[in-house]
Amino acid sequence: xxxxxxxxxxxxxxxxxxxxxxxxxxxxxxxxxxxxxxxxxxxxxxxxxxxxxxxxxxxxxxxxxxxxxxxxxxxxxxxxxxxxxxxxxxxxxxxxxxxxxxxxxxxxxxxxxxxxxxxxxxxxxxxxxxxxxxxxxxxxxxxxxxxxxxxxxxxxxxxxxxxxxxxxxxxxxxxxxxxxxxxxxxxxxxxxxxxxxxxxxxxxxxxxxxxxxxxxxxxxxxxxxxxxxxxxxxxxxxxxxxxxxxxxxxxxxxxxxxxxxxxxxxxxxxxxxxxxxxxxxxxxxxxx
Numbered sequence: 642x643x644x645x646x647x648x649x650x651x652x653x654x655x656x657x658x659x660x661x662x663x664x665x666x667x668x669x670x671x672x673x674x675x676x677x678x679x680x681x682x683x684x685x686x687x688x689x690x691x692x693x694x695x696x697x698x699x700x701x702x703x704x705x706x707x708x709x710x711x712x713x714x715x716x717x718x719x720x721x722x723x724x725x726x727x728x729x730x731x732x733x734x735x736x737x738x739x740x741x742x743x744x745x746x747x748x749x750x751x752x753x754x755x756x757x758x759x760x761x762x763x764x765x766x767x768x769x770x771x772x773x774x775x776x777x778x779x780x781x782x783x784x785x786x787x788x789x790x791x792x793x794x795x796x797x798x799x800x801x802x803x804x805x806x807x808x809x810x811x812x813x814x815x816x817x818x819x820x821x822x823x824x825x826x827x828x829x830x831x832x833x834x835x836x837x838x839x840x841x842x843x844x845x846x847x848x849x850x851x852x853x854x855x856x857x858x859x860x861x862x863x864x865x866x867x868x869x870x871x872x873x874x875x876x877x878x879x880x881x882x883x884x885x886x887x888x889x890x891x892x893x894x895x896x897x898x899x900x901x902x903x904x905x906x907x908x909x910x911x912x913x914x915x916x917x918x919x920x921x922x923x924x925x926x927x928x929x
Contacts, residue, residue: 653697660701662721670700695777705755716846721747722921723900726882742884744902744914760788811887819878825869830862835909845918898922
């Protein structure tokens with residue numbers, strides 16, 4: 642029983658994290674799935690993988706329903722807990738990440754309800770057939786198809802996914818951006834941002850952050866130029882993989898940490914996702 646579960650643990654974590662955007666709580670869902678699995682008789686389960694995925698997904702749906710109020714009351718923009726440098730996470734977690742786990746994708750999923758999110762993820766991120774998805778979520782195949790179609794149409798009207806894969810080129814763009822933030826160089830900021838660039842900041846009410854998205858290159862560049870005078874001289878900036886994409890970590894000697902992920906359009910930054918809520922950065926040693 643344990644060996645069968647271990648063989649699918651990476652997949653279960655991948656689904657759970659994508660559904661709820663929190664590492665510790667995703668691990669809790671995986672553990673609860675294991676507890677329920679231990680109570681089963683394996684010879685009575687024809688398809689162990691299907692049973693595990695169905696159980697984990699239903700737990701995720703229940704979690705999202707119970708967490709809806711907390712997220713509606715969240716202070717400012719809610720962003721997922723970033724996965725920084727997946728190669729440094731547990732091997733079973735890293736194997737489940739894939740190439741489609743960008744911060745932009747996870748942020749867009751917030752527009753979907755619990756069942757819709759589960760259907761969309763199982764279909765689009767894990768390539769499940771509608772015949773497999775329908776009994777998991779208690780909907781018909783036709784209803785699941787409609788859910789995915791509506792979600793795609795909704796996302797198409799919003800910002801598209803980044804069109805640039807991580808590369809030395811995108812790393813240089815991020816380096817230019819971070820250097821311009823540190824110096825307050827508006828001209829340089831405008832040079833690396835698309836005209837319709839958007840900044841999302843998540844402080845969770847714990848640290849200062851913009852409570853709403855900041856739109857347009859002009860407003861974003863002025864925002865960073867405005868806070869440049871408070872930019873800590875003791876801060877260190879490190880490039881890292883954030884959810885598998887190019888990102889940056891800013892650390893201060895007082896323990897404060899922020900993590901930024903980026904979406905690109907051509908050779909410019911189209912969206913910035915910055916998490917500074919210490920509750921979401923404890924794995925990085927974030928202080929109060």
